[in-house]
Amino acid sequence: MLDLAAALSSAMALVTSLDPQMLVIVRLSVLVSGSAVLLAAVIGLPLGALLALSDFPGRGALVVAINACMGLPPVVVGLVVYLLLSRAGPLGEFGLLFTPSAMVAAQTVLVLPIVAALSRQVVADLWEEYGEQLRSLGASRPAVVATLLWDGRFSLLTAILAGFGRASAEVGAVMIVGGNINGVTRTMTTAIALETSKGDLALALGLGIILIGLVTAVNAAVFLLGHVARRRMG
Amino acid sequence: MLKRIMIVAAMLFCAAPQVSAQERFITLASTTSTDQSGLFGHLLPMFRAETGIWVRVVAVGTGQALKLGERGDADALLVHDRAGEDKFVAEGFGIDRRDVMYNDFVVVGPKADPAGVKGAPSVAEAFKRIAATKAPFASRGDDSGTHRSELRIWKSAGVDVKAAGSGWYRELGSGMGPTLNTAAGMNAYALADRGTWAGFKNRQSLVIVSEGDRSLFNPYGSILVNPARHAGIKAADAVVWHRWLTGPKGQAAIAGFKIDGEQLFFPDSK
Amino acid sequence: MNRETDSILPLELDGVGYAVQGRRLLQGVSLRLEAGTRTIVLGPNGAGKSLLLRLCHGLLEPTEGLLRWGGASGLAEQALRRRQAMVFQRPVLLRRSAFANVTYVLGLLGMPLVARAEAAMAALDRFGLADLAARPARVLSGGEQQRLALARAWAMEPDILFLDEPTSALDPSSTLAVEMAIHDFHVAGVKIVMTTHDLGQARRLADEVIFLSRGQLIEASPAATFFKGPVSGQARAFLAGELVC
Secondary structure, eight states: OOOHHHHHHHHHHHHHHTOHHHHHHHHHHHHHHHHHHHHHHHHHHHHHHHHHHOOOTTHHHHHHHHHHHTTOOHHHHHHHHHHHHSTTSTTGGGOOTTSHHHHHHHHHHHHHHHHHHHHHHHHHHHHHHHHHHHHHTTOOHHHHHHHHHHHTHHHHHHHHHHHHHHHHHOOHHHHHHHTTOTTTTOOHHHHHHHHHHTTOHHHHHHHHHHHHHHHHHHHHHHHHHHHHHHHHHO | OHHHHHHHHHHHHHHSOOOOOOOSEEEEEEEHHHHHHTHHHHHHHHHHHHHOOEEEEEEEOHHHHHHHHHTTOOSEEEEOOHHHHHHHHHTTSEEEEEEEEEEEEEEEEETTOTTOOTTOSSHHHHHHHHHHHTOOEEEOOSOOHHHHHHHHHHHHHTOOGGGTOTTTEEEOOOOHHHHHHHHHHTTOEEEEEHHHHHHOOOOTTEEEEEOOOGGGEEEEEEEEEOTTTSTTOOHHHHHHHHHHHHSHHHHHHHHTOEETTEEOOEEOOO | OOHHHHOOOOEEEEEEEEEETTEEEEEEEEEEEOTTOEEEEEOSTTSSHHHHHHHHHTSSOOSEEEEEETTOTTOOHHHHHTTEEEEOSSOOOOSSBHHHHHHHHHHHTTOOHHHHHHHHHHHHHHTTOGGGTTSBGGGSOHHHHHHHHHHHHHHTOOSEEEEESTTTTSOHHHHHHHHHHHHHHHHTTOEEEEEOSOHHHHHHHOSEEEEEETTEEEEEEEHHHHHHOOSSHHHHHHHHHHHHO
């Protein structure tokens, strides 16, 4: 029988030995999820702000759709991205399938709705407070978007972290579009799935503990930075 | 502030070992059973040392591997479902199918053997006894080569598992490893390939209860994906792999792969 | 910038009204706001004072009537807005330093980057905020925040400054500082339009009084006339009531 002690000691062994194969996996995980979150932020923050600030026909439906997409099943996203990137698919000629780029694309699709929906909320709340003043100052639309995003930066960081959490935890999408190729597209989560299927539950759980530790560390670092900055900025 | 975090992260990652540049590579769609046995870890470095070609293995069920080949998402296949392979080639998706090796399936089940499978004269008889006692059976249920073989054995045993109902026949829709995990957890019988079983660690009370029957023979074939069907297929390097695997060096390498002193795959290229 | 010759004033209101879902909050307001003077808007709660300011400033569109800037022929709405400033009861300051709050509006006005720092420091200095320039605006005291809002308005060099109850949340010394600031604007030739509850403040600052009650303009007269002997009964009652309290 497996016990947590075995999993913990296998996690410790992985960390203390700095196993180069594991470092490659950790590095790829963070790189893929980090890039996906960065891309999602670049698209999602202005998109969320626009949804908060502008009124157009179908806006309500779009907001509902984006909110609903926060719960998109990763496997479905993976499948759709696979069909797009497959050599038989419309983007096949770029040869992106089973590469980290494909994984970034799939995770971006997963993270984008979270970032957009949460930043829409943050920006809408800020607009309540700032709207009259900014209009009084004659701020143009792009200036308003930039101002609200910057002034909401601490709350938006939380939105981005939520996206990072979802990206780094999902396995369904990266498994399909990445292929879990050893040394090329194997991430923490696909490695955990693999070790589980090999029946090496201690190693799988050990990897899981490292993943949780990593995500916790990222969150703690951002929380601390935010805390300090918030105290300074009021 | 965000920038500072990113700089620190970037520094961290420059220090981490880089993935070696893999300029020249092919994508091989193969089965979880082959991959998880550790065979590729044994073969690929030898092949790479000789030819400079990296082989990226995408390990899925045989059904999905054939699908990847159909869509041109792999350059070569190494799978185990003779009927499916022949159909794949006949429909023009693949070319030059060759025998590579075989291993065999084993029937695993709880040590207590509630269905009395041990000692059955044939695997078909063993399956009949499982059905008769309604002892739990964990099926891959994922259209893999192993699943297809299992269905053929049920057919030869005269058991209609689709009509079995009553909950003893459980289709998991999972790979070999997860199926074994589940079987171990609910003391069920299961059909497994010997390679995965040999490398499997979470056996709990499972043991081999039937092996050696002719119908448990599990041959693997190598197929080249037809480069005429899709643009971008790395036909030239795939041919190098295909010939190496079925040639003397690859065959010797397969014979040399052992777990705990036990040979798992037997080369049979003609 | 020469406020005497190219001011957007005077501002003329012709039958201006504002209704929300059929409820008429302001109606039939016709008046003329001349350059240079200090106009104080008085009236009981709910009379429509803040609403009138927002309509004049363009934050709200009137649902009836016309609003015309006499000196602004050919100016687009945004350009027009940039010649006006408004200070609210609770200043809305951005989450950045006091200094950056001022340079921010200078950026909006299109001032070249190199010129902003000097102009911003001059404005902060004028209202005694130079030492606080680097402090985050949101951690300043209420009085300091309101002075920063005024400094920000000053840096904009507006033709007209609207103030909506700018001192109602402040202690006496901060109130005094704000009144001095308003005086500075006046001396610089900026038209002042301000609402207040504080009749003493109104007497100290007003050149002219606009008295509103229940969404209607009741009186518009020189301050001396208004405080000596208001024409309407409502204004008399208002002054008396407030004085008794």
